[in-house]
Amino acid sequence: MSLKIDLHCHSTISDGMLAPEDLVAYAARQGVNVLALTDHDDIGGLKVARQVADEHGITFINGVEISVTWKKRTLHIVGLKINPDNDALKSALNQVHVDRDARAREMAESLAKAGIPDAYEGAKAIAKQAIITRVHFARFLAEKGYAKDTKSVFKKYLVKGKPGYVNHQWMTLAQAVKLILDSGGIPVIAHPGRYDLGIINMLLLMHEFRSYGGVAIEVVTSSHTPPQYQQFAKLAHQFGLKSSQGSDYHGQGISFMEMGYLPPLPANCVPVWQDWPEVQVVAA
Numbered sequence: 001m002s003l004k005i006d007l008h009c010h011s012t013i014s015d016g017m018l019a020p021e022d023l024v025a026y027a028a029r030q031g032v033n034v035l036a037l038t039d040h041d042d043i044g045g046l047k048v049a050r051q052v053a054d055e056h057g058i059t060f061i062n063g064v065e066i067s068v069t070w071k072k073r074t075l076h077i078v079g080l081k082i083n084p085d086n087d088a089l090k091s092a093l094n095q096v097h098v099d100r101d102a103r104a105r106e107m108a109e110s111l112a113k114a115g116i117p118d119a120y121e122g123a124k125a126i127a128k129q130a131i132i133t134r135v136h137f138a139r140f141l142a143e144k145g146y147a148k149d150t151k152s153v154f155k156k157y158l159v160k161g162k163p164g165y166v167n168h169q170w171m172t173l174a175q176a177v178k179l180i181l182d183s184g185g186i187p188v189i190a191h192p193g194r195y196d197l198g199i200i201n202m203l204l205l206m207h208e209f210r211s212y213g214g215v216a217i218e219v220v221t222s223s224h225t226p227p228q229y230q231q232f233a234k235l236a237h238q239f240g241l242k243s244s245q246g247s248d249y250h251g252q253g254i255s256f257m258e259m260g261y262l263p264p265l266p267a268n269c270v271p272v273w274q275d276w277p278e279v280q281v282v283a284a
């Protein structure tokens, strides 16, 4: 039996549209067998997601997607199989929570200068208890009619050079990889094709990531094109890194792809789940 494996998605704990329990139920309907929830900088959804996954017979993998600043760019590092009770991880993510709130207030100030009032309150009301992200601002701006949908918001606002953009310092690559490793997790570079790095910096990133103990890169993800699957499969092979796959699902109408429709990893990839006992159990 071929397994549907999805190791990257988001719930309302960060910027997804579905609550963790609804996301898992949706994954079950889409025929997903192995699922990792990887909310941005927050692990608050893992316990309930695991419970619901158990009820649906889905093999659940603890995950997180940590924001990192590397060479003045924002990168995302996924941590798979992290321990959500690890104190260092919990306290580092709590700090990111606090820093995100300060960043959100600065974003709102920048939007206010552009004539858009009350954006902090608006985004916060949408985020509720979740960490506050640019998606919450985008939804607020779209609801107020400043753009036709969240996608169009990101063309006019919240990105470099536009109102609402704040140059935020996330943790370093070394810190994120160490936090993940120290909590028993597996560090994975998320969607490497999305970073505007150029070949030299991409090679430097792979080298540096591996030198810290990084393990895998996402090869198949909804934001990569088929030629990029091949390109990153080759890079993984070149650097002795394993390969991961995930939809990066955020919700209906927001994501590039539904859950459960990922193409297989290219044949020469070593899957990051290759030696995971819980995945072998499902396959048997």
Ligand code: AMP
Binding pocket: 015, 040, 067, 132, 133, 134, 135, 150, 151, 154, 155, 250
């Ligand atoms: P933040 O971590 O607060 O900077 O928010 C980043 C999130 O915004 C990403 O994880 C995406 O979900 C979303 N995002 C960023 N850029 C875009 C874009 N151009 N179009 C749609 N969503 C975007």
Ligand code: MN
Binding pocket: 010, 015, 040, 135, 250
């Ligand atoms: Mn997101």
Ligand code: MN
Binding pocket: 065, 076, 190, 191
């Ligand atoms: Mn990401």
Ligand code: MN
Binding pocket: 008, 009, 010, 065, 248
């Ligand atoms: Mn993501």
